[in-house]
Amino acid sequence: NANTLLAPFNASFPPALADQWPPNMTLPGTDSASLNAALGPGGTPANRQTGLSSNAVYRLELTMARSVTINLNVTSAGYNSATHQVDLYLYDIGNNQLAAATGSMQGKSMTINLGIGVYLLRLHHAASNPAPVNYSLVIP
Secondary structure, three states: OHHHHHHHHOOOOOOOHHHOOOOEOOOOEEEEEEEOOOOOHHHOOOOHHHOOOOEEEEEEEEOOOEEEEEEEEEOOOOOOHHHHOEEEEEEEOOOOEEEEEOOOOOEEEEEEEEOOEEEEEEEEEOOOOOOOEEEEEEEO
16 A cells, blocks of 8 residues: 555655655755655655655745746855766746756756746756766755
């Protein structure tokens, strides 16, 4: 049953508020966490179907149209893009990519005008030779 499948991931079914995925990022909001290609976000096992990369996903729920700025900074000591690169993507609920900030820079930022609705923000550990990485996400 669903509860048995989710229990190893410290989740329950039906989802309790803390188990709802992806977690809602209230605006303004901040989060600091880590990604690990071997473990996946939050220390849960990585999704083997997506290979040796990790992702963190957040939900943004907007009740009014507004301009949203998203700032991502990799906080791992000794930053090296070959091991620590994290890319930033924003999608609408239909899985259409609306914006992206990618590349070797340690900090990334995007500003986009969004309407009322639900959006998904994905952080992708995109390093060619990934090592555990810490990040800080800020939406002022």
